[in-house]
Amino acid sequence: MSIFAIGDLHLSGIVEKPMDIFGSHWSNHWEKIKKDWNEKVTEEDAVLIPGDISWAMTLDEAIFDLQELERLPGHKFFVKGNHDYWWKSVTKLNELFKSQYFIQNNFYTHEEYLICGSRGWVCPNISHFTEHDKKLYERELKRLILSLRGTQKVRDKKIIVMTHFPPTNDQLEPSAFTELYEQWGVSQVIYGHLHGEHTRMGLEGDYNGVFYSLVSADYLDFQLKLIV
Numbered sequence: 001m002s003i004f005a006i007g008d009l010h011l012s013g014i015v016e017k018p019m020d021i022f023g024s025h026w027s028n029h030w031e032k033i034k035k036d037w038n039e040k041v042t043e044e045d046a047v048l049i050p051g052d053i054s055w056a057m058t059l060d061e062a063i064f065d066l067q068e069l070e071r072l073p074g075h076k077f078f079v080k081g082n083h084d085y086w087w088k089s090v091t092k093l094n095e096l097f098k099s100q101y102f103i104q105n106n107f108y109t110h111e112e113y114l115i116c117g118s119r120g121w122v123c124p125n126i127s128h129f130t131e132h133d134k135k136l137y138e139r140e141l142k143r144l145i146l147s148l149r150g151t152q153k154v155r156d157k158k159i160i161v162m163t164h165f166p167p168t169n170d171q172l173e174p175s176a177f178t179e180l181y182e183q184w185g186v187s188q189v190i191y192g193h194l195h196g197e198h199t200r201m202g203l204e205g206d207y208n209g210v211f212y213s214l215v216s217a218d219y220l221d222f223q224l225k226l227i228v
Helices: 029-040 059-070 090-096 131-149 176-184 196-201
Strands: 003-005 046-050 075-079 100-102 108-110 113-118 158-163 188-191 205-207 210-214
Touching: 046 113, 046 158, 046 188, 059 090, 059 100, 075 108, 075 113, 075 158, 090 100, 113 131, 131 158, 131 176, 158 176, 176 210
Parallel strands: 003 046, 046 075, 075 100, 113 158, 158 188, 188 210
Antiparallel strands: 108 113, 205 210
16 A cells, blocks of 8 residues: 655646647646556555645536546545635535545544644745734644544544645744644654745754655646655
8 A cells, every 4th residue: 555645637628728728738737637647546545635726616507527536546635725615525525425525623533544634724934924814824823733632532543634724834943733743743744835946935844853855736737646
């Protein structure tokens, strides 16, 4: 069993949103991802997808993209991204698919791993952090705590957390999120959201005993990253 990760798929099967407007490297990006996915992933494996899944605005529009993912091998785990406006009821989403699992205030077990997460939000910084940002930051922190608390009765398994937003600010300073990961003994954290020159603001590797990975699709050159 292996666990892979890739975020920011930005699928647009129904909604017209060509990604190559963000650079030629995005041309046919979904075909690149599917090819790599089919070469690497078996039905026993898991793929973690930390948000910005589809450009759809409604669930009816997103179904096409979610069905595309359902047809690919492996168990898929999702958290919400800042562009996933179609994501409303996590209960309804979890009733729709057999191999896809949506995380919001909950967690899932996959083999010897516990998979938790939340969307996350912009971390406190000196350049731009409004009262609205503070409200969302604190709400997402509470959602992550609920996800982690659910694991308390489960023993001898490692915790993997995924969020859409990075766990630190642009200065890579500690946050309430990084403190929470250390308190709970989280093994790995994966996240997306950062693209282009902003990827230099991403925390990667071991930090105080937690291993961090930035897995935005374009940052990975549209190839899934093996994390377990």
